Amino acid sequence: MRPGSAEPDGGGLPGAPSSPAPLLVLALGNTLLRDDGLGQELARLLERELQGRGDEVEMLDGGTQGMALLGRLEGRVGVLLLDAVARGAPPGTVHAFDGRELLASPRPRGTTAHEGSAEDLLRLAALVGLLPPQVRVVGIEPAEVRTGLGLSDTVRAALPAALDAARAALATLSRRPAP
Numbered sequence: 001m002r003p004g005s006a007e008p009d010g011g012g013l014p015g016a017p018s019s020p021a022p023l024l025v026l027a028l029g030n031t032l033l034r035d036d037g038l039g040q041e042l043a044r045l046l047e048r049e050l051q052g053r054g055d056e057v058e059m060l061d062g063g064t065q066g067m068a069l070l071g072r073l074e075g076r077v078g079v080l081l082l083d084a085v086a087r088g089a090p091p092g093t094v095h096a097f098d099g100r101e102l103l104a105s106p107r108p109r110g111t112t113a114h115e116g117s118a119e120d121l122l123r124l125a126a127l128v129g130l131l132p133p134q135v136r137v138v139g140i141e142p143a144e145v146r147t148g149l150g151l152s153d154t155v156r157a158a159l160p161a162a163l164d165a166a167r168a169a170l171a172t173l174s175r176r177p178a179p
Contacts, residue, residue: 021075022058023173024132025050025166028083028118030064035091035142035155038162039082042138045163046082046170057170066120073125078134078173081118082166084155085139092141092154096165099135136169138162 025046031037040061047059062069073079085095102119103126118137125131140162143154151159 021077022056023078023080023170024072024076025057025059025080025082025170026062026069026072027060028062028064028081028121032147032149034144034146034148034150035140035152036084036145038084038140038142038151038155041151042082042140042159042162042166045159046166049167067124069121070124070128070130073121073132074130076132079132079136080166080169080173081121081135081137081139083118083137083139084142084145085118085137086142086145089141091143091152092158094138094140094158094161094165096136096138096162096169099131099137102137134173136173138166138169 025043027039027043029036029039031040040063043059043061050057050059060069060072062072079099081099087093087095089095099118099122102122118139122131122135140155140158143152
């Protein structure tokens with residue numbers, strides 16, 4: 001695998017088997033809008049636990065890049081998206097679900113404060129045929145999405161449960177393509 005690349009290099013030899021791209025953990029959000037920066041904080045905590053698994057898992061801070069991240073999904077067998085998820089539940093509620101659930105459910109507007117939420121990215125990936133076979137989404141219902149630094153106390157208190165959900169979601173993802 002080339003460092004920083006989602007594409008297998010196949011060892012550079014004709015006919016050499018290529019390994020699948022590592023699982024992608026993609027953090028979305030805007031750290032300047034309080035709880036909207038949840039994806040980055042959750043990724044930071046998860047990354048500490050994943051030290052030494054660089055060939056299996058690639059961490060990426062997608063920030064507010066939105067649709068520019070589409071190419072990063074290509075060739076992946078599994079993706080874990082970390083994002084503030086506003087679904088109308090009480091603030092601090094941890095959400096963990098299969099990404100296809102977002103695509104099958106009615107589309108509420110304003111799932112996050114940044115352009116190109118997890119849902120928007122997944123919908124476009126499905127439309128253009130780049131949706132990975134396995135997609136998990138983990139997030140927390142935001143309490144405060146306004147200019148400011150740091151997570152609200154409500155969301156910060158939910159971080160341990162969200163980290164548990166992210167670990168569990170990552171454990172369900174496989175690097176092996178479906179037969």
